Amino acid sequence: MNAHTSFPASDFFAPMRQRQWADASPQAMLCRAVIDETHDVKTFVFSAASDCMFCFNAGQHVVLHLAIDGVAVARSYSVSSPPTRPLDLHITVKRTPGGLVSNWLHENLRAGDEIKIEGPRGSFKLDGLPGEKPLFLAGGSGITPLMSMLRTLTDRASDLDLCLIYSARSPRDLIFRSELDALAARFRNLSVTCVCSRADPSWAGPTGRMDGPLLLRLVPDLRERTVYACGPEQYMKALRDGLGQAGVDPRGYHEESFGGALGGAAPDVASAVSSSVHFARSGLEHRCAPGETLLEAARNCGVYVPTGCQQGICGACRIAKLSGEVAMQDLGGLTSEEKSAGFVLACCSRAQGSVLLDL
Template sequence: MNAHACLNASEFLPAMRGRQWAPTTRQAVHCLRVIDETDDVKTFVFTSPMDRMFCFSAGQYVLVHLNINAHAVTRSYSVSSPPTRPLDLQITVKRTLGGFVSNWLHDNLSVGDEIEIEGPLGSFNLEDLQYERPLFLSGGSGITPVMSMLRALTDRADDREIRFIHSAKTPADIIFRSELDALAARFPNVQVTCVCSQADIAWTGPTGRIDSEMLLSLVPDLQKRVVFACGPETYMKAARACLDAIGLAPSQYHQESFGGSSPRVELTSTITSSVRFVRSGISHICSTGETLLDAARQSGVYVPTACQQGVCGTCRIAKLSGEVAMDDLGGLTPEEKSANYVLACCSRPKGAVLLDL
């Protein structure tokens, strides 16, 4: 019999809260299962060895801490499972060419292995954002956070008119394809469309790349919807350009970026740049092109970091004074930018910079 079966109503909720996973702390988890989604995508299912429940908002991510060849590495991965199923936590990882961590996970992480995760993190989620009449747009492995959102909404039998458009290279590359088909068949308020840039004659769905005309044909009431988008940098730029052309208000658009690297900002100035870590009492003269993260590592100042692409926001630091060239991929909210936060991984000082660190 379940340990909680004999609890009365007044005892049940406190007992459940006692099993909750402590948020924003580093936790050990066990790999329960590895699922092959496509030829180059796997889902890793984790459980807590302390029999705790995972608490997060649909769309958030966790930091995965690994020790590879005696080197400590950290990467951010969106949670693909929904918070409505709190007994396990899943991340879905695409193997990328030259991807140090993704290749290690695919080749080495097995059932029964223990790793550490930290989180949940991220403002791209259903709890912090309004989502009446949602439209989910995803490209490639960017499907993971919006799939968490879709699963959460359908688990709750939410009756909103949900539209989901996913772009993939070929039909074989569509992640969660059978589940997407099943959800659309089960819930009449859910409409799922997959778009392939390359397809054979057996494919009956849309072919090509999304554009304004395609989006409006699939979602005629798009201008009345709230859009949640996630995908590689090139996909995100294309999607945002389409939505801008349609006239979608910025307040109706939320995004999370996956993969790719932002272009390096060319610094041609001969001005000597320096970084002063005020609370640490350390100053550093920067080499040309050096990031704030580089400067911190050279100075022995610890800065937490994960994606190192300006996406996750883990390495944000308050800038007290000075200017930086920051080529981020959406890792800071407009409010954080207004408060003079910068991302250490993709910010390069322009002259003297003081940091609250």
Template sequence: MNAHVAFGASDFLPMMRDRQWANTTPQLVLCRRVIEETPDVKTFVFTSPTDRMFCFSAGQYLLMHLKIEGTAVTRSYSVSSPPTRPLDIQITVKRTPGGLVSNWLHDNLRPGDEIEIEGPLGSFNLDDLPYEKLLFLSGGSGITPVMSMLRALTDRATDQDISFVHSARTQGDIIFRRELDALASRFPNVRVNCVCSQEDPNWSGPTGRIDSRMLLTLVPDLRDRTVFACGPEAYMKAARACLDAIGVAESRYRQESFGGSSSPQFEPASTMPSSVRFVRSGVAHNCLPGETLLDAAGQCGVYVPTACQQGVCGTCRIAKLSGEVAMDDLGGLTTEEKLTGYVLACCSRPQGAVSLDL
């Protein structure tokens, strides 16, 4: 019996590797299904046209490369499906008023269509931190990466203690509500609390915006948990302030957030002549005052993947080989990445001559 199992595993694993999705360059995927989650949220299910399997970490995101009205557009969307189900990959998108890409996806993308994606990418995942007890915090469509994590853990029938607190405007806006209820019912180690910000006589759960008192009421042992949080900028600021007030150590906190209400305002840090050399590409660019590394790459025709362009998501991370930059990021790099020489192209401006490993 043991010999049979060993043979099966050794035979199966190489086949798995041969079928893994190659995520190093943008590639086409096929839209198989569109699921309406709420009135303004849809899940898009993609498969590989060549029957590849998707290999990623729960919490990562995709870059969507689209052409809308003749203009090339790139956006980041977190993967909402778990890596334990590798035959498809899913994103869950909220329609944003005035949002170019979210509205295009809702109005135009249909089963049978092909689009170009890159990734999965990103360091927001369960692989980085040791944890015994978890707290997932999410607001609105920020539920998508932590839902991927929850699905992966429950697919593996984990016995780890998991608490999930999700905030929405109304109960009709709670994404994945039925699935969250089902998981909490099925797994005694999973506790789910949904919070609605708007008053509703038909809603019996917590109401209002999260604060320290509410979080400690819902999760009394919060200080003992590792926290993964994702949501809009205002939600993330409130969540971080609550956790700081409660005394949650920074080492126990990870967050993900794409975009915000406004872009950071940059002032040129220097008027000295600056240049950027892309070593592997063999090209260089003399920069104007205030130009970013991303601007320089565009001038040279060097491709740099980018998404938020605010120093948040980390998509445009590049290894700096020499020189100095002025970087005004919003948390897109870890301390370790900064110490090893990585910079974000979207928000780094060269200070003199800079060379990059690109």
């Protein structure tokens, strides 16, 4: 009789029966590993302390809740791992000069540490954005949500015609470079081109900043593709201008921005003079100063509101408005369903008269 080892069915199928993590409330997460990607970029690998699988859509982001020097801080980061590998969650963080959270993470977070993470959030989602010929355009650390999308598609052995154009300052700033080279070598339907904006003697690839002629040279069938783009605002502005020059249909363009200022006209500060905010659960009332946001009003009253980008992008400061009117200048941080349900973003909303919040 051949010797063999048997595994109880209950043990083999246990991971498949784990509950899924898709709740928007903060959950305890255990840092399992810290990976050095480049000289100023690290990937932090998390598993759920409650032993559940991560359920999200490639392209979405999560909110990290931290205590730095005794102060509660929240920041949003795109998930760089794919939902096809649901037992861990990766966020890839670029260290920025003067950045409170990025520097703290790089200097302090280690394997074995536990923090709270909230999510998933965001409408920049692979499965919700149609397109048979996806073109991924990434600038700098904007590669992170697009990497989640690429990993998802290659894990699924997708036969779509995939193309990635990744721009960075120099070769040493290219995140995931070896993995991208390996994926392009393995999947014939994936084309990967890296572009450096600064001249470097060691770099033989294309150089320059994104404009219409460069995009058409790198992607001759540009007008036939559906574009998914992410990067810092300066990159995104040049990219939008370049795509417009090249005649790309804006209906086939989807973006996630990292940073940048609020668009549109400045609010009429005079309209806020007679405005007030009432915090239902806290039992507090605040008379708003001209131009004061709901976030500023909450802080002035000592009411905690989690925040991330503070530009109306990430959705971390989402709160329920029970009554009243606000003027909100968001950059896509809420879905249409959330807006219909009465949610507003505290960072970019200003009371118009008396407003009651569920805080």
